[in-house]
Amino acid sequence: MTRRVRRFSGGVYDLRYHVVWCPKYRRPVLGGQVAARLEELIRAKAAEHDWEIIALEVMPDHVHLSVKAHTKDSPSRIANQFKGFTSRVLREEFPHLRSRLPTLWSSSYFVATVGAVSQDTVRRYIDTQWERPWKKGGEGA
Incomplete structure (x- = not known):
């Protein structure tokens, strides 16, 4: 897999997140047309x-x-952004979501960064900076 980075005037980045959220009370209301519409939204x-x-x-x-x-x-x-927008639209389009739940989504969510390299690889890279060939002669990077 080729790593695709994004560029802007101040630098280069590759930020990926894994986000998980649930309906209030973790009710199984995200099926059929609701699930299809949620994916579109x-x-x-x-x-x-x-x-x-x-x-x-x-x-x-x-x-x-x-x-x-x-x-x-x-x-x-x-x-x-995802939770607020989808809640408003889904509750307008599917009235049964308003009657079964006081709010569509639980107030919490899970988010984690997803890196292209492991933490051990990053630590090893940082810890061995002075071992790089271009650093041994005392020259700048």
Whole structure:
């Protein structure tokens, strides 16, 4: 797999997040047409913010999303953008979601960074900086 980085005037980055969220009380309400519409809405919100969806799976009682985002977007903002937008639209389009749940989504979510290399690899790279061939002669990088 080739690593695709994004560039901007101040640098280069590759930020990926794994985000998981659940309906209130973890009720299994994300099936059929609701699941299909939820997937459409998540893809639309990602396109609006120029976030790249790596993987998306809508389960009956939770959502798994792997998304590549920009440096300006915090993980909490990403989760809240998806949750807020999808809740409003789904509850408008599917009235049974309003009658069964006080709010569509639980207030919590899980988010983790997804790196292209392991923490051990990064640590080893940092710890061995002075062992690089171009550093041994005392020259700058």
